[in-house]
Amino acid sequence: MTFSSIPWARLRQRAGGIAFALVLNAILLLGLFTLSPSFEPKKADDRLPVTFDVETGTKTEQEQKRAPKAEKREQDEASPPKQAEAVVRPPVPTEKPVEEPPSPFPFLTMSRDQMASADIGNMPKAAQGAAAGQGDSAAVAGPGEGPGGVQLFNAEWYRRPTNSELSTYIPANAPPEGWGLVACKTVDHYHVENCQILGESPLGSGYARAVRLAAWQFLVRPPRVNGKPQVGSWVRIRIDYTRLGDGLGGDEGAMMMIALRRLYGLTVIFLVVLRAS
Template sequence: MPEKRNNPVTFDVTGQEKDKGEKAKDKPKAEEKKEKKKKVEPVQKEEVKKPPVITPPVETPVVKKPAFTFLKLSHEDFASADIGQMKAPAPAVSSESGSGSGSAYGPGEGPGGAILYRAQWYREPSGAELGGYIPANAPRTGWGEIACQTIENYKVENCQILGESPRGSGYGRAVQSAAWQFQVVPPRINGKPQLGTWVRIRIDYGSKMAG
């Protein structure tokens, strides 16, 4: 009888194992990729918000009204109100005798356009009454002239300086300061004394003082 040979049967499983090994190796790689995909998330850029531009309000300038209004005068009004521009009389005032009416210098020569009369003394002022108001540095000679309104008892008030010589001597102020002592006869119209009328008074200073 022939002898039975036990021939071993072999199977090549290397390919299967290799495939299984590769598949096994591929699995972790796929899982790693999935994990990476999960881990790596797109970073969203935060939008930088710009602060709003604030435009300051435009202030409208407020025009302030003047606290008071000025009185507008014409050139003629200024000229009539400037008593310093009045015409100076040629003669000085004296206690001459007459009817007592006084000599008028014409309309418009007094303050505010009033008629200005030449004063007639009721009593002439003395040197002592005048000397107390002469400035210490005044020149030896000169004159001062004022315009005053007549009131009762031959007195005058509201005296204003018309002029002086030499200019800046202070004689005009001296006459004005002494005027409270003056006594003049008010001008008369139809024999009636006109109180409140304007008269011109001039005082000459020097060796001989005359009203």
């Protein structure tokens, strides 16, 4: 490469740009140094430091008064507490009961008031209603009469059945008079269930079956033992039947009345079913 082959025109252009950049940087640096704050060292304070010395003087009068009290309090706290002196009281003399000589007779001695209070004839008699509500239910003669050998109690009505409730189940050829006897198990709400025939009179009259069929309408109080109701116990229920005179002659009138009653019952059942549907 020769000296004449160097591109001087291009170098001049680049040299001018480089010179301009250097001048601009120098101006910026000069401006920064001019605007920066000057750091001057602090001047030393020629004044001498002032110190104060507190002299220990005599205690004030209040401090002198408080000192003995504080010492006395410390002595009181340090001293052990005094034990309370035991007070000796004289024993109280006890009176010995007077021993009575044994009675020569083995009898119980009672005063006049005790004899009067023990007289059962002067005791007030309980009302019949209270005895019926709080006593025990009367049981039939001995256990084993009920189904499976269970004990039976005489039934006590909570509500007696009406004639219309009983007459629906009377056989058409039943005699004018008779009775039916059944045994039933008491359940909640004074109802009975699982009724079984025990007997009837006359035999074959169908009165016992009529009582068993009508038992779902019965309301019977449960038996009581020691004043407590025994729900689930068995009771015996007897219904006596007596045909009243109705102006009709013989068996035909009785059969007519029974038929009318059955018709009435069927009519009531039909109306209930119709209303429910």
